[in-house]
Amino acid sequence: MNPQSHARPGIRRLKPYQPGKPVEELERELGIEGSIKLASNENPLGASPRVADAVTRALAEVERYPDGGGVVLRRSIAAKLGVSDDTITLGNGSNDVLDLIARVFAGPGDEIVFSEHSFAVYPIATQAVGADAVVTSAVEYGHDLEAMADAVTAKTRIVFVANPNNPTGTWNAADDVKRLLQNVSAEVIVVIDEAYAEYVEDERYPDTLAWLKEFPNLVITRTFSKIYGLASLRIGYSVSSPAIADLINRVRHPFNVNSLAQAAALAALEDDEFVGASRRVNQQGMVQLEAGFRQLDLQWIPSVGNFITVDVGRDAGPVYDALLREGVIVRPVANYGLPNHLRVSIGRPEENERCLQALKNVLA
Numbered sequence: 276m277n278p279q280s281h282a283r284p285g286i287r288r289l290k291p292y293q294p295g296k297p298v299e300e301l302e303r304e305l306g307i308e309g310s311i312k313l314a315s316n317e318n319p320l321g322a323s324p325r326v327a328d329a330v331t332r333a334l335a336e337v338e339r340y341p342d343g344g345g346v347v348l349r350r351s352i353a354a355k356l357g358v359s360d361d362t363i364t365l366g367n368g369s370n371d372v373l374d375l376i377a378r379v380f381a382g383p384g385d386e387i388v389f390s391e392h393s394f395a396v397y398p399i400a401t402q403a404v405g406a407d408a409v410v411t412s413a414v415e416y417g418h419d420l421e422a423m424a425d426a427v428t429a430k431t432r433i434v435f436v437a438n439p440n441n442p443t444g445t446w447n448a449a450d451d452v453k454r455l456l457q458n459v460s461a462e463v464i465v466v467i468d469e470a471y472a473e474y475v476e477d478e479r480y481p482d483t484l485a486w487l488k489e490f491p492n493l494v495i496t497r498t499f500s501k502i503y504g505l506a507s508l509r510i511g512y513s514v515s516s517p518a519i520a521d522l523i524n525r526v527r528h529p530f531n532v533n534s535l536a537q538a539a540a541l542a543a544l545e546d547d548e549f550v551g552a553s554r555r556v557n558q559q560g561m562v563q564l565e566a567g568f569r570q571l572d573l574q575w576i577p578s579v580g581n582f583i584t585v586d587v588g589r590d591a592g593p594v595y596d597a598l599l600r601e602g603v604i605v606r607p608v609a610n611y612g613l614p615n616h617l618r619v620s621i622g623r624p625e626e627n628e629r630c631l632q633a634l635k636n637v638l639a
């Protein structure tokens with residue numbers, strides 16, 4: 276038997292998600308030490324110190340199944356966001372929730388709309404359920420929300436909007452997002468993926484949570500992987516109408532979020548000081564990298580996330596490889612339709628400096 280020919284067509288055409296290269300792997304391959312990774316938008320400060328204590332306490336009961344309903348954590352998230360508990364659905368990372376949403380609402384013959392240069396998980400979730408991707412053109416690397424609304428047809432089940440977007444760091448203002456919601460049929464689920472929301476300080480950034488009652492087809496996703504620094508534990512969530520939460524819960528694996536992740540998230544949520552410090556380090560690092568790129572005469576895409584995507588002015592593949600040999604791991608984004616760009620996660624000042632120096636060496 277040839278398993279390929281038995282796989283469903285969407286899956287056969289699927290390219291697996293390419294994660295950032297781990298430091299250990301690079302060092303083993305090249306026999307080097309002291310490398311840095313600025314490739315997966317991880318928090319360079321780690322996580323709140325409260326997390327280690329919470330996880331250690333939770334370790335005492337690893338033999339027990341986690342709270343499948345995530346009751347305590349959901350209550351805490353809801354209180355923080357000013358919404359009710361029954362709007363929150365926990366996922367094994369927010370990617371899990373994105374995938375569940377596709378499974379609940381779309382299947383073969385249906386369409387899912389997302390933008391060019393947007394997050395790699397949308398095509399994967401789309402093809403995994405056998406739906407057809409409708410990809411709208413970007414404007415200045417960002418989402419063209421008017422084009423996205425226009426792309427909706429009677430077959431459309433979901434629109435995915437990353438705000439801010441990864442890997443471009445672009446974002447859409449409240450007026451434009453609201454117009455999208457007004458222009459799209461209430462029969463279509465509109466997912467606003469806000470993985471980097473906590474980094475954005477511009478007052479034109481939408482408070483989508485305030486719109487949930489007005490738009491029952493709106494789903495907002497957030498994560499603990501980015502500003503909270505819990506990427507390894509895999510925990511994220513959606514905020515939606517209780518009716519949508521109920522549907523997602525029907526396909527959600529009963530214990531999709533482990534108890535260490537739940538304990539960690541609960542502790543992380545309470546540490547506003549750590550979140551504030553993470554935001555400051557990010558802003559300063561952004562300024563530092565922009566200044567460095569300017570000195571190198573490189574263009575970049577203005578970003579409000581914890582990463583910045585820079586145009587190296589040539590095929591970025593060899594530049595990426597040369598940076599690896601300098602012990603600096605960044606992210607190639609050719610698979611996002613950006614063959615001349617590299618995405619650099621904002622690091623600590625010394626990491627940013629090292630990255631800029633390596634880039635200077637490599638481009639010389």
Ligand SMILES: *Cc1c(COP(=O)(O)O)cnc(C)c1O
Nearest residue numbers: 368369370394441470498500511
């Ligand atoms: C990192 C990221 C996520 C979050 O992924 P997790 O599964 O929560 O780790 C979601 N959306 C976008 C656009 C991202 O960049």
